[in-house]
Amino acid sequence: MTTTTQRRRRPIQESLGDKIFLGVIYVVLTIVLVIVLYPLIYIVSSSLSSPLAVSSGRVWLWPVDFSLRGYQVALSNPQIVTGYLNSLFYTFFGTLISVTLTVMIAYPLSRKSFYGRNVLMFFIVFTMLFSGGLIPTYMVVRDLGMINTRWALLIPQAIFVWQVIIARTFFQSSIPDELEEASAIDGCSDLRFLWSVVLPLSKPILAVLVLMYAVSQWNAYFDALLYLKSVELHPLQLVLRSILILNTTASSNMDAAVMIERQQMAELLKYSLIVIASLPVLIIYPFVQRYFVKGMLIGSIKG
């Protein structure tokens, strides 16, 4: 009955002004879409074009003289392959360490029965507001003997305070203290409770933590620049920096034809490398976007 009357009732007509306004919004958003999308398409198209087409600037939107030469050259470069493998290593173990440590601090902080949790929270949040700075941190890492070891990328930036806040907020709101008390009466220890009740119930937040730590680890270059001297330890981003930004391509004495081909290749290689480096993240991104959004929302409940 109610549905029929509702259906029969006419929706309030939109005024002409509103229609124009909405039209303008659609146009503006379409322009935004093009501005964001165009550079991405251009880079991908260039990476799929021939070296000559790229170096003579013939690529505008779609690939010209389709070829996979750029990818072939990139993937046969030992430095890039090592960097790629290193980055996978750092991302995997770094994320593992970071997520573990974050849960270890965030869960106790979420329990009302944990005495001194406000003091501890302040102890952690304070590091967001004030820091000793670059050099004093470098000195600690140096004194621990971590310079030029893989540990330097896994440990010194292991915990992000922001992620602790997000995880703590999640545990607080989704794991009631009563549940824990009830299990305690049944003889369940805190660790057991964390492992077999809390973690299985916290898959969304674990996904958020894993993704955020993994992306930042994959994309990071600065700590590697600071702490790692040996090239064989360098993550992909640092290799990219030397090829893409510092332009260090080996150019010894060769005949002119080879030189020109080399130069064309170097230009194409840049586009292919950008795609190769961003691909892992951009491929999984559409599938995990909702977790990121969720993570941001949890964090914004109480910042």
Added chain:
Amino acid sequence: MKTASVGQATSANIQRRNSQWAIAMKSIRRHWQLYLLVIPPVLYFLIFKYIPMTNAVIAFKDYNVVLGIWGSPWVGFKHFKLFFENPVFWTLVRNTFLLSVSTIAVSFPIPILLALALNEVGHQGFKRLVQLVTYAPYFISTVVMVSMILLLFAPRLGIINQFINMFGFRSINFLGVPSFFRPIYVFSDVWQTAGYSAVIYLAAFSGIDPTLYEAAKVDGASRLQRIRYIDLPGILPTAVIILILSVGNVMAVGFEKVFLLQNPLNLSTSEVISTYVYKMGLLNANFSFATAVGLFNSVVNLVLLVSVNFVAKRLANASLW
């Protein structure tokens, strides 16, 4: 009489302290596993966050590797004085400040506008597409982002200069002209983060009571009026918090991107405090001086954050703590 009451007060204090102690001990005994659990993370914060804070005393010393942090001689404010009297001081402060302020001026309102626009869109597929696409650049690494800028703005082959040539103008070496550094930095930042930042505001919209919109429609409010009187007030608290955070970080402009965008030609606008600290400290091995510069920056930031938060608390009743 007075002394007696004081005595009572202190004994009450002692009692309270004792009972606090008892609560703490009881909690530790019952939940010893939780306390065990926090030890590694707490050690992490002590070692990698708090020891550096104490290491920062080398800003007041002439640090010498052989003598160590505590053995090096005290020199008071020598390094700070050196920095303040250095002609580069004002350039650094100015560059850092202007870069941050122009970033905030553009990166703060645009996500709000984007979210407002997305919120008006009725077509769910289009809305989702715009969100998906604008969100994506956030995941591009700084190195790749800067590489893209260098490629797109390249003097000869860059697509931007090709467009410029098409309209009959001469190519511009964007990265080599100091006055282009800030716009490039700011707009690439917006390109990369606007979609990401808009998500927070979109969430704030979903918290607005839908009956408000219904009532406004019945009363004949136009779309623009609904934005003005429902949407904007609805997201104001969120916006204020985000503004506080960004103003509080005015002097902490991101090192990573600035450093990669730098070249000898644009250094007059692109050298900021954090890149200067890196160069002085790690490339010139002048630890004490670099630490002094960094400490100056941290203190300025802390003061800014606290005072902006104070002002916001007074004016908009929004606060971080």
